[in-house]
Amino acid sequence: MDLETVRTFVAAADAGQFQEAAAELEVTQQAVSKRIATLERNLAVRLFTRTPRGAELTIDGQAFLPHARELLRVAERAVASVRTGRRPLRIDVLASRSAQSGLMRGFHRAHPEIELDVLMLFDIETAVAAIRSGAIDASFRAVSVPGRPLPEDVESVRVLDEPLQLLTGPAHALAGARSVTLDQLAGHRIWMPGIVPGTEWAAYYDDLTAEFDLTIEATGPNFGSDALLDTIADTPALATFMGEHTRLVWPADHGLRRIPITDPTPVYPHSLLWHRDNPNPALAVLRAHLATAAAGHGAAGTWIPRWAAPR
Template sequence: MDLDGVRTVVAVADAGRFQEAAHDLGVTQQAVSKRVAALERELGVRLFTRTARGAVPTADGHAFLPHARDLLRAEERAAASVRPGGRALRVDVINPRIAPAQVLGDFHRAHPGIALDVVTLFDARAAVDAVRSGSVDASFRAVAHPLPDGVAAVRVLDEPIEVLTGPAHALAATAAITPAELAAHPIWMPAAVPGTEWGAFYDELAAAFGLTLDVNGPNFGTDALLDVVAGSPTLATLVGERTRLVWPAGHDLRRVAVRDPTPVYPHSLVWRSDNPHAALTVLRGYLASLPPGPEAGTWGPAWPIAGRGGPGSGRAARS
């Protein structure tokens, strides 16, 4: 149904005259007459009777008007839902347990008036495709490959990596360990899926320091991983310092810091550079205002995302 015709019928009913409706709509009286006549032909009924006092809705006109107003309100709601700032900011985080999800939660508490729609996509390639297509506004990801034209990214959070062990492990009583010392201990990472950005990160970490990284075995999720590590005297795994993990008290898992250097996982915010959503600008400003992560004594992969503060390329590994 032609919404211009519907809008014109409502304007005529409200004004009571075709001429006044034309003035309200900013068109000619002839245009108003043509729109009304076209809609009447489409509906197969007369909507108005012309009298000396103006245009009076017929019985069919009276029946049509409430629905016509509903159509116009629906049109306005549909338009408002996609106006910049009019809909929730749609943001992808890889896992609700990891640091970017916590940062996004902090942002929401700092800006409670900004509506968020949080989704979880599989890997960086899926996230970048979603950003480029517009199905999400932004994504928190480690970016291991150059981005396509029109997609920007900035590194917003370097998260230190820790060793997680059970109480019987040789490192259980250790406060900190170097990557060189860690090379003597097998690290089990069944979730390090080849081809993903986190898989690429741990591959580079293992290659840089000679770590023994085991990605074999079925990946039954985090809880199953914690069960195995808790009961093993030999297996350890790696987790982000800010990753939230909950385990049964009997597991007695231990976190061991890694120092000299500290490996850091590079979380970046990825967005489409022409995205006009006002809340995206607020989110980027909030992230830029956060205290910088660790710099000295850290190691990170040589991936094509600039340091904190703006999009770019060419950030080298640090040590």
């Protein structure tokens, strides 16, 4: 059904005259008559009765009018849903309890007028494809994986260096330490069952273990953060890495310890990725917010893989 004919019908019904409807629509009276005739032909009913006073709705016209109005309202909502600045800003974060999610919560508090649609994509290839197709506006990632640079039409800016901490149970040999160095971690078993080969976080930890002679075990199924915390609390031989801004809650009797890592402090480099031609004004607001509200990066005494530096 042609929406222009429906819009013309509603205008004529409201005006009660084809001439006034033509003036409102900025078309000729003949165009209004042709559109109404086309609509009547498609519906196989008469919508108006012509009278000396103008045009009056028939019974069928009266029945069709509220549905015609709803058709126009639905069409307007459909257009508004994709109009620049009107649809939600769609942002990909790695996990709901991650530092990235915390950055977006801060943005929402600062700009509650901007509607958000936050989702979680698994790997960087999926995220970049979604950025290039327009399915999402931006993604938080570690920029790229070695040997797989970002496409030229995808921009990036580093927004947060998140320090890693050591998480231990109460009986672990390092549980009483105020801080530990990376050299002190050599020989200790770091258990991280969530590492998936081929992901950017797997590449990050591969470089970390290679450079500092660490042992990270990714064995066993990944049953989620609760199971990880239970195991770390109950197993003195195991510890794990956790981002400083990762928000997790565990029972008080677990006795878990977050221990800062120094000399150097390994940091996970969070960056924002977006398509260089994205016109959504809310994306510019997000970028400006992150530039002023997010923590800095590149501090002395920190470590990141060489490949993670933004181009």
